[in-house]
Amino acid sequence: MNRSEPLILGIETSCDETGIGIVRGRTLLSNTIASSMDEHARYGGVVPEVAARAHLEALEPAIQAALAESGVALSDIDAVAVTSGPGLAGALMVGVGAAKALAVSLDRPLYAVNHLVGHIAADILDLDTPASRALDPAEDKGGAPLEYPTVALLVSGGHTSLLLVRDLTSDVVLLGETMDDAAGEAFDKVARLLGLPYPGGPEIDRAAASGDPDAIRFPRGLSRQSDMAGHRYDFSFSGLKTAVARWVEQREAAGGPIPVADVAASFREAVVDVLVTKALAACRDHGVPRLLLGGGVIANRRLRDVALERAAAEGVTVRIPPLSLCTDNGAMIAALAAELVMSGRPPSTLEFGADSTLPVTEIQVAEAVA
Amino acid sequence: MILGIDTSLGSAVAVVEPDGVVRSQVESTDPRGHAEVIGVLIQQALAEASVTAADITHVAAGMGPGPFTGLRVGIAAARTFALGRGIPVVPVVSHDAVALELLLHDALTGGLDGEDEPFAVVTDARRREFAYSVYGGLDDDGLPIRIAEPALAPRDDLDAVLIRDGILRRDADRVPGAILALCAARALAADRVIGPADALYLRSPDVTLPGAPKRVGI
Ligand SMILES: [Zn+2]
Numbered sequence: 001m002n003r004s005e006p007l008i009l010g011i012e013t014s015c016d017e018t019g020i021g022i023v024r025g026r027t028l029l030s031n032t033i034a035s036s037m038d039e040h041a042r043y044g045g046v047v048p049e050v051a052a053r054a055h056l057e058a059l060e061p062a063i064q065a066a067l068a069e070s071g072v073a074l075s076d077i078d079a080v081a082v083t084s085g086p087g088l089a090g091a092l093m094v095g096v097g098a099a100k101a102l103a104v105s106l107d108r109p110l111y112a113v114n115h116l117v118g119h120i121a122a123d124i125l126d127l128d129t130p131a132s133r134a135l136d137p138a139e140d141k142g143g144a145p146l147e148y149p150t151v152a153l154l155v156s157g158g159h160t161s162l163l164l165v166r167d168l169t170s171d172v173v174l175l176g177e178t179m180d181d182a183a184g185e186a187f188d189k190v191a192r193l194l195g196l197p198y199p200g201g202p203e204i205d206r207a208a209a210s211g212d213p214d215a216i217r218f219p220r221g222l223s224r225q226s227d228m229a230g231h232r233y234d235f236s237f238s239g240l241k242t243a244v245a246r247w248v249e250q251r252e253a254a255g256g257p258i259p260v261a262d263v264a265a266s267f268r269e270a271v272v273d274v275l276v277t278k279a280l281a282a283c284r285d286h287g288v289p290r291l292l293l294g295g296g297v298i299a300n301r302r303l304r305d306v307a308l309e310r311a312a313a314e315g316v317t318v319r320i321p322p323l324s325l326c327t328d329n330g331a332m333i334a335a336l337a338a339e340l341v342m343s344g345r346p347p348s349t350l351e352f353g354a355d356s357t358l359p360v361t362e363i364q365v366a367e368a369v370a
Numbered sequence: 371m372i373l374g375i376d377t378s379l380g381s382a383v384a385v386v387e388p389d390g391v392v393r394s395q396v397e398s399t400d401p402r403g404h405a406e407v408i409g410v411l412i413q414q415a416l417a418e419a420s421v422t423a424a425d426i427t428h429v430a431a432g433m434g435p436g437p438f439t440g441l442r443v444g445i446a447a448a449r450t451f452a453l454g455r456g457i458p459v460v461p462v463v464s465h466d467a468v469a470l471e472l473l474l475h476d477a478l479t480g481g482l483d484g485e486d487e488p489f490a491v492v493t494d495a496r497r498r499e500f501a502y503s504v505y506g507g508l509d510d511d512g513l514p515i516r517i518a519e520p521a522l523a524p525r526d527d528l529d530a531v532l533i534r535d536g537i538l539r540r541d542a543d544r545v546p547g548a549i550l551a552l553c554a555a556r557a558l559a560a561d562r563v564i565g566p567a568d569a570l571y572l573r574s575p576d577v578t579l580p581g582a583p584k585r586v587g588i
Pocket residue numbers: 115119156158159295296327328
């Protein structure tokens with residue numbers, strides 16, 4: 001195997017995106033995503049069985065598309081990578097089964113990796129190469145090596161986690177995570193409350209554009225002094241969602257119209273405030289002047305703006321991967337596996353399963369004894 | 371050389387020669403844990419058959435019926451194994467493998483009188499339901515004749531249905547991987563398609579359309 005610039009095919013099926021990525025070392029060659037999002041729209045949230053069925057149908061075409069886009073043949077691949085967890089169990093299993101059979105069929109090693117750590121690895125992919133320039137028009141071309149340690153805030157519809165990254169391939173610690181809904185879920189639920197369609201993030205954003213973020217003071221979950229001892233870096237969004245529901249009901253009962261723009265802007269501000277406040281607290285507490293943002297909710301402009309502004313005020317440098325690599329994708333899984341290969345780590349054995357609650361400390365699963 | 375993969379009940383993998391000679395058959399009877407074992411089983415099946423992945427020309431995929439979480443693992447594996455080698459997948463109704471095994475066994479032992487007497491292959495579909503398919507003898511290609519396509523029935527109702535139609539009930543708790551591959555071999559020899567392209571879920575995903583948001587109370 002080419003250990004200095006390994007060619008890796010990554011398979012990601014932890015939620016509703018079937019992601020196939022192909023990287024060569026740190027160079028992105030393909031980031032192919034088939035999403036079943038539209039199929040979930042009528043249910044107002046991701047339905048695990050619908051997602052898992054869609055993965056089975058999308059996998060093979062997505063692999064074919066990724067190969068075509070990158071001009072790579074399967075026989076050229078040095079190793080296969082797959083998400084073992086965390087995520088939806090039934091969805092993960094499709095990718096795990098597919099990746100194992102592909103690895104055996106190609107007689108190539110398999111790297112089973114952690115989805116959350118993959119989100120961080122997304123940011124070291126270089127998009128500024130002839131091969132990848134055409135794939136993504138992002139201004140931030142990525143590719144700069146990570147500086148350690150760094151705090152990482154990962155926010156999506158499936159997770160909301162704050163991590164301390166001392167080494168991408170060997171030392172990642174969970175500082176805190178959501179105790180109930182993921183931030184993305186909170187957006188979906190509040191959107192529904194306001195009669196806005198799924199997915200909620202972009203809809204809330206659109207509605208909030210003309211709203212006043214200070215119109216209503218919604219609660220910041222787990223931010224009271226009394227919460228800070230046990231849950232300093234943890235998040236909770238279900239109380240916020242209930243507060244929004246109560247506010248809307250009260251207004252309805254009083255016969256008044258619902259100021260959707262103000263509610264949306266105020267709700268979004270509460271989410272953004274708590275995310276950024278806790279992330280920067282983690283930077284301060286650990287003496288780490290670096291913050292990496294990842295996950296699909298990072299597409300939210302207000303979150304990025306507030307994070308950049310407040311981080312700058314505290315002397316914290318912010319890294320944000322190209323947005324096409326923030327949502328769940330296979331390229332980040334391939335990127336993490338490439339780092340493992342380049343740091344000389346042995347592959348995973350074939351004896352692992354889907355782990356819906358895989359802890360972030362397990363960067364690689366079922367690592368073979370070297 | 372045909373690789374057979376089925377995860378509709380336990381996990382079964384086998385390697386069979388085109389003429390039906392079984393080279394290897396390995397399985398796990400665990401009704402869960404398909405994703406855990408599938409890679410090792412494929413490796414073992416190849417090793418025990420003394421072949422490499424490059425010797426495989428077709429992959430027979432058990433398309434169900436079966437509990438869907440596990441069923442998908444084998445189908446996904448069959449598809450990517452085939453993709454990796456650039457060879458075709460041959461879809462097989464998993465119950466066909468059980469039926470063929472029963473018919474071959476009966477033929478050898480003189481088991482049932484009247485070989486065309488209809489019988490139902492019955493497997494667990496969870497949620498207090500059975501999946502069943504009805505068969506009647508072998509056709510000229512040596513494949514079981516499916517008289518009724520796979521369907522679901524409540525556990526308490528199945529016997530009444532089968533007795534009414536004079537169908538013998540034959541329960542199965544495993545799908546023989548080698549016979550699944552043999553079904554594929556016979557289908558290939560006869561140039562026939564015997565299984566569906568998509569998984570036989572027989573059940574829609576469990577979802578309820580959301581109503582109006584729940585009121586939280588003021
Ligand atoms: Zn994610």
